[in-house]
Amino acid sequence: MKKLTTLLSVALLGATMSSGAYAKDTLALVISTLNNPFFVTMKEGAEKKAAELGYNLIVLDSQNDPAKELSNVEDLSVRGAKVLLINPTDSDAVTNAIRLANRAKLPVITLDRAASRGDVVSHIASDNVAGGLMAGDFIAQQVGENAKVIQLEGIAGTSAARERGEGFKQSIAKHGFELLASQPADFDRTKGLNVMENLLAGNAGVQAVFAQNDEMALGALRALQAANKKDVLIVGFDGTQDGIKAVQGGRLSATIAQQPDAIGAIAVETADKILKGETVEQHIPVPLQVISK
Incomplete structure (x- = not known):
């Protein structure tokens, strides 16, 4: 019995060492x-x-x-x-x-x-250029050709901001949009709010906003609500939980959904x-x- 116990102990020790050896x-x-x-x-x-x-x-x-x-x-x-x-x-x-x-x-x-x-x-x-173009196509479908638009850009120097901007630039040419303003808000909700507030002061005729991510779109939404501009269409990008929830609640018009x-x-x-x-x-x-x- 003692010999069997010893053999079992050795076997268990060997198994432990074996499993630990393959970290x-x-x-x-x-x-x-x-x-x-x-x-x-x-x-x-x-x-x-x-x-x-x-x-x-x-x-x-x-x-x-x-x-x-x-x-x-x-x-x-x-x-x-x-x-x-x-x-x-x-x-x-x-x-x-x-x-x-x-x-x-x-x-x-x-x-x-x-x-x-x-x-x-x-x-x-994701294909960010295609996403920027998709955002513009959606705006054209909802507002029409030649719409007056504002773009909120992401962090300067990131490929995402550059490529999403390039896709939206293509949609501007495609649909004849009038770009009233395009300014960075660094993919940040609070900056999206502040930048949108500033841009509204000189661009009261805006019909649609393309924000290069949902955080900026949600910030822009607050600025537009405060200015009582509930008819302005807002398109975000990323398909975050907050962004999708805002779309489902009718507060954002759309989001170009990635799959993070x-x-x-x-x-x-x-x-x-x-x-x-x-x-x-x-x-x-x-x-x-x-x-x-």
Whole structure:
């Protein structure tokens, strides 16, 4: 009996050592900000897929600060991450962080916002140009050709702001819109409110607003409500929970819906393929759709 007990103890110890010997690989997600529902949902999508595939996932918040972003990537060099998933604070500024990862032989995947330079294995994002054009098409359908419009832009220097603006610019030419004003509000709800208030002072005849994300759209909504301009059509972008809720409640006219959870999940799946030595696409598009009431 004593011999059997000893054998069982050895077997259990061996099993424990065996399971500990095969530690999970670690992935890192460096995200521009977690003070935005869109990126929180992206993080949650990545976390869910990482758990499903058996990876540890380190999540670091750059707080919309390129210096913090670089510090986050430097930190990963001692944390054993095998792949870097990064949602850039700025497409140009992120270059230093990506080159740091390149020197460390750490494969890089960009999410939602592209990087201007540096070696990136794969970029996962919606077609922002197509989304900007879709927003303009919706405005034309609802208000008509030659509508008087205002655009609230995102953070200057991000690929998302640049590409969404390019798509909307195409819709302006396509539908003959009169662009009364176009000004950055940095993807922020409070700034969207303040900028919209200022723009309304000289553009009382506005018929529609395109905000390059839902946060700015919701800020613009408050400014328009305060000015008693309830007939102005507002189109946001991202399809966040707050944005969709506002559309369903009839307060926003539409949102161009991304799938941030899918972007996060696909990024982890792509990292998994890279670690298995499989070939991945350089650009992986995630579908968009117009959500309206």
